[in-house]
Amino acid sequence: MTKPIEVRNPRTGKFDYVIIPQSPKLLSQQCHRLRRGQIQWQELGIDGRIEALQQWKQALLSERDQLTEALINDTGRLSTSLLEIDSFFSTLDRWCHLAPQLLQDTAKNTSVPFIALQQTAVPYPLVGVISPWNFPLLLSTIDAIPALLAGCAVIVKPSELTPRFVAPLMTALNTIPHLREVLSFVEGAGQTGANLIECVDLICFTGSVETGRQVAVTAANNFIPAFLELGGKDPAIVLESADIDLATSAILWGSVVNTGQSCLSIERIYVAESIFADFYHQLVAKAHKLQLAYPALENGEIGPIISEKQAAIIRDHLQDAIAKGAVIHCGGKVEELSGGWWCRPTVITEVDHSMKVMTEETFGPIMPVMPFSTVEEAVDLANDSIYGLSAAVFAESAELALEVASQLDAGAISINDAGLTAIMHEGEKNAFKFSGLGGSRMGADGIKRFLRKKAYLIKTNASKDPWWFNEGESSKDI
Structure with missing residues (x-):
């Protein structure tokens, strides 16, 4: 049986909350469920995904008092918790506004007159997010929201030090049929995070350099992308x-x-x-x-x-x-x-x-x-x-x-x-040195990280290509 984790209240020092980490087997089953849901989520299209996320926002506005209380108990602070909630809603609205234009397919001519190019992109089926304790709500969703809009399913493992905010999120989430099939939160400590990386197609991690190294190694062994936002000085x-x-x-x-x-x-x-x-x-x-x-x-x-x-x-x-x-x-x-x-x-x-x-x-x-x-x-x-x-x-x-x-x-x-x-998330930036790895989570690249580019190269006439074999001549070595 998985051992429960007691959670400390930063204002009182008392351990007043308990989480029970999922077993590897249950975590794997949960990820399989999310993968199945992702197929329909992608087919829903960008307008349908925006509608589902906006419905979640409205449901969360009804849970705002509970969310605020949970964040206060997680972090021990009031004004920054209110700012964090406002930033979360602002981030959700901003991505819903930007996503339709950023996710458009493009078509253009190429340097070869009779070959056209159609450019599209497909989402990674399941994105994993491992988030830290300093801004529990904002940093658990800053990658999840653009990933969802890109068409991915998402599973988030928040820090075991600040897990209380998940309950009001899930209460609201469970009222949104489409979204609850592709977004989930899993509670646990470091081992749960390590297990999660084994189950996903892309991992986003925010935390220490030491743990980030381990995440990067596991991701490389599994041949999946890792986006790391690590320490700073x-x-x-x-x-x-x-x-x-x-x-x-x-x-x-x-x-x-x-x-x-x-x-x-x-x-x-x-x-x-x-x-x-x-x-x-x-x-x-x-x-x-x-x-x-x-x-x-x-x-x-x-x-x-x-x-x-x-x-x-x-x-x-x-x-x-x-x-x-x-x-x-x-x-x-x-x-x-x-x-x-x-x-x-x-x-x-x-x-x-x-x-x-x-x-x-x-x-x-x-x-x-x-x-x-x-x-x-x-x-x-x-x-x-x-x-x-x-x-x-x-x-x-x-x-x-x-x-x-x-x-x-x-x-x-x-x-x-x-x-x-x-405060301002429009500027694209990379982390230098040991502060991180991978594309910008800000600006347009913040959503494009969750897409695999796909090109359709389309022949537009019935003529033989000049580089094909000349079938009218006798066979000879080329």
């Missing part, structure tokens, strides 16, 4: 000409939104020497104004640390920095309050790349600030990382910032702002 560069007030406000949000629990968080900040003191003093003053959402959800902006394991990592990074000479200006510790783990926004100076807080993913509300003397030095420091997910550059003009941004090894760079890919 996003830098911000603040040039001498930057608007300090704007930069500190943007970087503060980009660093501590969702308590810093985002792969798109700004995790290291490089500031021109001439404005360094003014910058970090302003950053500290603004960080002091943010409060913990404790004891009530509405009390402040900073929620608890969702993962107990992550709380230990944040504490380790802070202790390592302090031991090596870093100076803490605010925050600076992980504290336990009523069973939950909390960390106030933390600004650190006197840091360098010998410290974990400057080189390893912290995933907390930590803002290490380091001066640079030349732009070349700033670029070198920003690129001195195994990660290359995103970044930010601040300068007096967008042109000057773009000049610096062009030298950074990162897939998405916010100019005079921070974390914009969390």
Whole structure:
């Protein structure tokens, strides 16, 4: 019998929820059911698929209170949960609007006058999604929605740390006949995810580099595509000409939104020497104004640390920095309050790349600030990382910032702002270095990843092709 998994509440520290992982046999049967449903789902056409997804949205609007409560229990935060739900609905509407045009077949002439080309694409039958705990709803559906619109069936394994949100999703889903046959969620931990990869035709994974490597190896052995969105250690560069007030406000949000629990968080900040003191003093003053959402959800902006394991990592990074000479200006510790783990926004100076807080993913509300003397030095420091997910550059003009941004090894760079890919999903981007693998989940490519291109090469006349054998001559070697 599969062993139940107890789930911890991040606000109270109590294990107040239980999930039971599916056995490999039941998981395989579920995947077979989804594959059967996919045939009819594809035949439904794009208009029918859009209608089914919009019906799901309407059903979820009726379950919004239950969904909000579940997300709060999963993550311990209120305002970001409300933003996450709104982002989910926005993502669903955006893809429903874009999909009809992006999925159109095309026909055209070719370089050979009597051969026409008809281009189409067919969906992968079953897509697997393994999603993380920091944005449970958004990151479990950010790949699932375009895959469904492309005509795939989808099975999602959310994190075992934040599974409560699945119940209201399924309640709404079960009222939509077509959709419930091609979309399902499976609960479990790492072994369930490993079993899932063995059952699908394409896998999307969001999580750590370590686990991403294992996913990639298994996918390669099974000869299926893997799209990996992994860790980040996003830098911000603040040039001498930057608007300090704007930069500190943007970087503060980009660093501590969702308590810093985002792969798109700004995790290291490089500031021109001439404005360094003014910058970090302003950053500290603004960080002091943010409060913990404790004891009530509405009390402040900073929620608890969702993962107990992550709380230990944040504490380790802070202790390592302090031991090596870093100076803490605010925050600076992980504290336990009523069973939950909390960390106030933390600004650190006197840091360098010998410290974990400057080189390893912290995933907390930590803002290490380091001066640079030349732009070349700033670029070198920003690129001195195994990660290359995103970044930010601040300068007096967008042109000057773009000049610096062009030298950074990162897939998405916010100019005079921070974390914009969390808000705007139109820009196609790839993850650089160890931050990921595969096509962009943003922009048009986000849906095209789930299609296999197919070409029909059509002969348009009855004449013999000039490259055929000349059958009128005697046989001879060619």
